Amino acid sequence: MQFFRSVLFRIVLGYVALLLATVTTVSCLFYVNTAGLLSRQTDRQINMASRHLIGDYELHGEPGLITEISRLLNDDQDIASEEYLLLNTRGEKLAGNIVSWQNLNLTTRQLSEAPVERQNGYQESRIFVHRLPDDNVLVVGRTLQDVNNLRGIVSRSIYIGFLFAAILTLAGSYLFKRYLQRQLRAIHNVTVNVSEGNLRKRVEFKAGKDEFATIASEINAMLDKIETLMNATRGASNAIAHDLRTPLGRIRATLESALMREDPADPLRGEIEYALTEIDKLLGVFEKILQISEAEAGIRRRSFEPLDLAAVAGEICEFYEPVIEAEGSHLQFQASAQPFIQGDRELLAVVLANLLENALKYAGKPCKIIVTVSSAEGKANLSVADSGPGIPEAALEKITEWFFRCDTSRHLPGNGLGLSIVASYVALHEGTLDFHNTHPGLRVQIRIPEA
Amino acid sequence: MRCLIIEDDRDIAKLIETGLTQAGHTVVVCLDASSGLDKALYEDWDVLILDRMLPGDTDGLELLEKIKARKTGFPVIILSALSSLDEKIKGLRAGGDDYLAKPFSFDELLARIEAITRRSQAFQTTELKVDDLILDLRSRKVFRGGNLILLQPREFRLLEYLARNEGKVVTRKMLLENVWEYHFDPQTNVIDVHISRLRSKIDKDTDFPLIHTVRGAGFVLKKHS
Numbered sequence: 001m002q003f004f005r006s007v008l009f010r011i012v013l014g015y016v017a018l019l020l021a022t023v024t025t026v027s028c029l030f031y032v033n034t035a036g037l038l039s040r041q042t043d044r045q046i047n048m049a050s051r052h053l054i055g056d057y058e059l060h061g062e063p064g065l066i067t068e069i070s071r072l073l074n075d076d077q078d079i080a081s082e083e084y085l086l087l088n089t090r091g092e093k094l095a096g097n098i099v100s101w102q103n104l105n106l107t108t109r110q111l112s113e114a115p116v117e118r119q120n121g122y123q124e125s126r127i128f129v130h131r132l133p134d135d136n137v138l139v140v141g142r143t144l145q146d147v148n149n150l151r152g153i154v155s156r157s158i159y160i161g162f163l164f165a166a167i168l169t170l171a172g173s174y175l176f177k178r179y180l181q182r183q184l185r186a187i188h189n190v191t192v193n194v195s196e197g198n199l200r201k202r203v204e205f206k207a208g209k210d211e212f213a214t215i216a217s218e219i220n221a222m223l224d225k226i227e228t229l230m231n232a233t234r235g236a237s238n239a240i241a242h243d244l245r246t247p248l249g250r251i252r253a254t255l256e257s258a259l260m261r262e263d264p265a266d267p268l269r270g271e272i273e274y275a276l277t278e279i280d281k282l283l284g285v286f287e288k289i290l291q292i293s294e295a296e297a298g299i300r301r302r303s304f305e306p307l308d309l310a311a312v313a314g315e316i317c318e319f320y321e322p323v324i325e326a327e328g329s330h331l332q333f334q335a336s337a338q339p340f341i342q343g344d345r346e347l348l349a350v351v352l353a354n355l356l357e358n359a360l361k362y363a364g365k366p367c368k369i370i371v372t373v374s375s376a377e378g379k380a381n382l383s384v385a386d387s388g389p390g391i392p393e394a395a396l397e398k399i400t401e402w403f404f405r406c407d408t409s410r411h412l413p414g415n416g417l418g419l420s421i422v423a424s425y426v427a428l429h430e431g432t433l434d435f436h437n438t439h440p441g442l443r444v445q446i447r448i449p450e451a
Numbered sequence: 452m453r454c455l456i457i458e459d460d461r462d463i464a465k466l467i468e469t470g471l472t473q474a475g476h477t478v479v480v481c482l483d484a485s486s487g488l489d490k491a492l493y494e495d496w497d498v499l500i501l502d503r504m505l506p507g508d509t510d511g512l513e514l515l516e517k518i519k520a521r522k523t524g525f526p527v528i529i530l531s532a533l534s535s536l537d538e539k540i541k542g543l544r545a546g547g548d549d550y551l552a553k554p555f556s557f558d559e560l561l562a563r564i565e566a567i568t569r570r571s572q573a574f575q576t577t578e579l580k581v582d583d584l585i586l587d588l589r590s591r592k593v594f595r596g597g598n599l600i601l602l603q604p605r606e607f608r609l610l611e612y613l614a615r616n617e618g619k620v621v622t623r624k625m626l627l628e629n630v631w632e633y634h635f636d637p638q639t640n641v642i643d644v645h646i647s648r649l650r651s652k653i654d655k656d657t658d659f660p661l662i663h664t665v666r667g668a669g670f671v672l673k674k675h676s
Contacts, residue, residue: 245532245554246553249460249553250462251462252554253460253465254465256466256470257466260469260470276556284636287636303537320639323641346634357637418638
């Protein structure tokens with residue numbers, strides 16, 4: 001069924017059908033113009049011979065006709081194919097080379113096909129039966145052996161031709177399909193890569209002016225534009241975070257100085273303290289944006305070193321276990337392997353800390369959180385599973401976007417950057433990040449190539 | 452305590468000056484690198500608070516190297532808008548005793564200044580003692596009023612850090628950096644829970660708790676009385 005949904009399959013199927021229809025038409029025409037022509041010629045010969053013999057009969061009567069039939073049968077011309085029979089009114093043979101006529105329908109007045117017995121056996125023939133004025137019966141025929149032979153040859157040629165055409169068509173359509181698939185896959189690979197965030201990918205194509213080259217260069221131009229826009233956006237947010245941090249820091253310092261000088265009983269204290277908290281939240285957002293852009297710039301990769309993922313995960317679990325227990329929930333850490341990866345201990349700690357804090361915040365209380373480290377197919381696996389309500393399917397794809405927050409969690413404190421940081425740090429480690437609803441619960445799975 | 456501040460941002464300098472003066476210290480502020488260098492070399496200081504980005508594109512770290520080349524013996528805390536761990540490591544390598552990313556709260560700075568200036572208990576010691584609390588650093592055993600208290604290794608490090616900074620406020624950030632050696636900013640009260648676990652072991656069944664919470668700042672381990 002999946003075949004029929006493929007445009008390629010439908011195009012190829014159409015192509016095969018069209019080609020076979022063409023071959024069929026050509027074969028039919030060929031058949032009619034060869035075997036058909038020969039059988040029409042046979043009919044003409046029968047008609048001519050009939051007219052000739054009837055003419056002889058009219059001129060010379062029965063004896064003349066008998067003489068002429070004998071002459072025709074002995075003149076070494078067409079003797080293998082011509083068939084004559086002259087019967088008198090009592091049904092006795094007067095002349096001719098047909099041996100038996102009991103099976104012949106002698107009442108018909110049309111050209112017809114019938115098996116005719118001659119000395120060397122039955123022959124499939126075409127015959128014309130004439131009733132002469134003296135009620136004698138004249139049968140003129142021609143064997144269809146040549147016609148049948150030709151028919152056989154033509155049919156065989158057509159079959160063989162058809163077979164070749166079918167093979168060539170199938171082979172051709174296979175090559176055609178493969179070519180199209182290759183071209184489409186090149187584009188597909190790039191679009192998948194780009195949608196996964198690798199904006200640097202471009203479609204490779206041969207120089208030329210075919211449709212694929214045009215589409216490929218248009219897609220590349222579009223990606224260039226998107227990359228420029230993305231960089232501009234990132235640059236802008238980066239610059240905003242950076243440039244606003246300094247003045248905000250000054251405002252913060254001024255407020256804090258004011259707080260120090262103020263009388264502890266001043267009613268403004270509360271407002272100043274509130275302003276400081278809000279400024280700190282804002283600064284936290286800026287800090288996170290800068291962390292993400294730092295990760296995306298890849299600078300941090302220089303400090304990568306071989307790390308024991310299970311050891312780092314164990315440490316962070318140990319660090320968070322008390323606060324999770326204090327909330328009435330439960331944290332379990334399992335390491336079935338001890339994979340080493342190229343990484344940054346601090347960044348991996350942030351990744352796991354973010355995931356644990358998310359589980360604690362969104363999975364409800366009490367919940368059960370299981371952190372596992374394992375190794376499979378050259379990849380180190382780190383997964384965090386909770387027993388909470390999971391994430392609405394529609395939101396799964398968006399949760400790593402900047403400032404994205406689920407409708408159900410908007411009332412909780414947070415800024416929607418935690419998972420963006422996780423995603424950028426995982427990407428920095430050349431890892432993959434997946435979210436699965438496990439009904440109940442959410443499982444976050446990180447795979448990083450082993451060192 | 453005589454504190455020298457080399458910082459070109461007047462608002463930040465003002466905050467530090469006000470705060471330190473209120474805490475009873477003597478403060479001198481230099482707004483540029485050259486006057487800062489003069490002051491640092493020709494007067495005596497207990498602590499230097501140095502901004503990394505100074506006017507005229509002077510890197511505070513270069514200034515620090517110049518100062519350290521000719522004069523040592525006072526701790527230095529580096530302030531910087533560059534917050535990444537890399538920059539922090541660079542700052543510590545250049546001779547800084549601590550590194551604080553801007554913007555910061557004054558309490559955080561004060562706690563760090565106190566931690567690097569008045570080391571109340573020598574590092575070479577084998578025993579830390581606060582009232583009737585004794586930490587044996589060699590056997591890594593803890594006694595309160597003569598009774599052995601069983602602690603996890605990490606709890607011991609936490610208590611050791613508090614004891615080494617006896618009487619001084621340590622912030623949550625300082626605890627995470629020094630006890631767990633991580634620099635991120637937890638969004639939950641995870642440090643508080645560790646402290647309360649420790650407290651339940653150390654201060655249990657006693658009328659004289661040693662571990663205290665300082666609102667808005669951090670924790671302090673101090674003698675009763």
